[in-house]
Amino acid sequence: MTRAGGRSGARPPRASGPGAASKAAGGRARAGGPAKSKPAAGAAGRGKRPGAAETSPPRRAAGVGRRQDERGTAGAGSVPPRGPAQPRAAAKAQTAETLASGVQTLAVGPDEAGMRLDRFLVARFPQLAFTHIQRIVRKGELRVDGGRVKPNDRLEAGQQVRVPPLKLASARPSSRTPAQDEGDAAFIKSLVLYEDRDIMVLNKPMGLAVQGGSGTRRHVDGMLEALRDKEGQKPRLVHRLDKDTAGCLVIAKTRLAAATLAKSFRSRAARKIYWALVAGVPRVKQGRVSTYVAKEEGEEGDSRMGVARHGDEGASHAVTYYALVENSAQKLAWLSLKPVTGRTHQLRVHAAHIGHPIVGDPKYFDIENWELPGGIQKKLHLLARRIVIPHPRTGTPVDVTAPLPPHMAQTWNLLGFDASRYDPIVDSPDE
Incomplete structure (x- = not known):
C-alpha cells in the first residue's frame, strides 16, 4: 500500500x-x-x-x-552462580593473573554491563590484538556462563566470562x-x-x-x-x-x-x-x-x-x-x-x-x-x-x-x- x-x-x-x-x-x-x-x-x-x-x-x-545499533545477548547453556562484582583494581589484578596462569574466569562488573563481549575483552586485555580476541571467541574457546557466544553479544553484570590461556607472545607491545x-x-x-x-x-x-x-x-x-x-x-x-x-x-x-x-x-x-x-x-x-x-x-x-x-x-x-x-x-x-x-x-x-x-x-x-x-x-x-x-x-x-x-x-x-x-x-x- x-x-x-x-x-x-x-x-x-x-x-x-x-x-x-x-x-x-x-x-x-x-x-x-x-x-x-x-x-x-x-x-x-x-x-x-x-x-x-x-x-x-x-x-x-x-x-x-x-x-543505530544491533541487539545481542551474551550467555547460554549451563549457568554457574554469579559472584559479586569486583572493584576495578581487583579486576585489573585478575586480568594480569590470567595472562600469567592460564584459564581464568572473570566476573562482569556493574560498570561493564551492556558492553559487547569483544569490547569487554579489549578493555580487560588492551595489550592483545583485537583480531586475536575475535578469533578465540569465534572458535568457542571463550565462554560466558558456560555457553558459546558471539563477539557482539552483550554482557550483564555478574556474568562469568571463562578466558582460555593467553600466551604472552600474543601481547602487542605499544609502539606509540x-x-x-x-x-x-x-x-x-x-x-x-x-x-x-x-x-x-x-x-x-x-x-x-x-x-x-x-x-x-x-x-x-x-x-x-x-x-x-x-x-x-x-x-x-x-x-x-x-x-x-x-x-x-x-x-x-x-x-x-x-x-x-x-x-x-x-x-x-x-x-x-x-x-x-x-x-x-x-x-x-x-x-x-x-x-x-x-x-x-x-x-x-x-x-x-x-x-x-x-x-x-x-x-x-x-x-x-x-x-x-x-x-x-x-x-x-x-x-x-x-x-x-x-x-x-x-x-x-x-x-x-x-x-x-x-x-x-x-x-x-x-x-x-x-x-x-x-x-x-x-x-x-x-x-x-x-x-x-x-x-x-x-x-x-x-x-x-x-x-x-x-x-x-x-x-x-x-x-x-x-x-x-x-x-x-x-x-x-x-x-
Whole structure:
C-alpha cells in the first residue's frame, strides 16, 4: 500500500548546546527534546525486489530517528552462580593473573554491563590484538556462563566470562610514541562537536575508519588510545559509522557511560537523522521502507548486504523513513533518512532498493550508464547529520548536529541546495 504525502516549510532544524561543557566545530549541540512531529505519509518507491518495501501510515509522531545499533545477548547453556562484582583494581589484578596462569574466569562488573563481549575483552586485555580476541571467541574457546557466544553479544553484570590461556607472545607491545599520542589527541579534539565529562560527539570525517581491520591502521578507536585518563581508562566506541560516512559519532569517556549509552542505542532511545544525495527523485515525497536484509556475495565475490525474505538465513528486519528535501532537475535528490533499526549498510541498501541509490556508493549504486554531473565528486554522499540521545548521567537529551563534509558542501553549493532548509523528516513517526 502506498500513499503520497509530505510537506516542506521555511523553518530550519534547530540545535543548540547542553549546559555542560560544549564545543562546536561547524556543527551544533543542544540539551532538550527533539522537534515536535506530525504524521508522515508512508510509501516506498519503485524498483522492488524480493522482500519488497512495505509502506504504512504512521501510528504516532515525534522527533527524529531512533536506534543505530544491533541487539545481542551474551550467555547460554549451563549457568554457574554469579559472584559479586569486583572493584576495578581487583579486576585489573585478575586480568594480569590470567595472562600469567592460564584459564581464568572473570566476573562482569556493574560498570561493564551492556558492553559487547569483544569490547569487554579489549578493555580487560588492551595489550592483545583485537583480531586475536575475535578469533578465540569465534572458535568457542571463550565462554560466558558456560555457553558459546558471539563477539557482539552483550554482557550483564555478574556474568562469568571463562578466558582460555593467553600466551604472552600474543601481547602487542605499544609502539606509540609521545609525538603520535600528541598528534592523535589533537586530531580527535579537533573533531569534537560536543563534550562533557561523560561523553564526546565527534564529527567523523569521510574516509576515516571507526575500527581497525585487515589493512586498516589509522582509525578512531586506535587514536582514542591517546586520550586515556589518569586511571588508564580509554574512551569507548558505543556505535559505528561506515568508513565513508561522515558525521556524528558518539564516544563514551567512562565505562558507566558506555554501558548506559549502549542501552540507549539498543532500546531506540538514541535517534538519528542522515542526509544523502541520491540518483533520481522518488515519486512519493515521504515514505517508510520495511524489508529484511542479510549478507550476500557481491558480483565480484565481495561481501555485501542485500534485501532478503523473512526466514532466510541471517535475515534481520530493517525499517527506514525517508523524506525528500529538494531535487535538482529531476536527476538528483536530497533525501533525509531516519533509521528505526540499525542494520549494517541499512540506509545504503534501502536507498538502492527503492531505485534511488546514494551517489558515490561503490557497493550499492546499481544504475548502469549513469553519468555524474560535472563538479560532483565520486565519493559517498551520506552524512550522519544529527543525533539526539539521553545523557548517560542526567538523562537530559543531548542534541548534536554535524556540518556537511567538504565534498557534500561542494555538491550542495553546485546544486543550489540550502543546508538550513527545514528538514521534513522530523514529521515522520518514531517506532
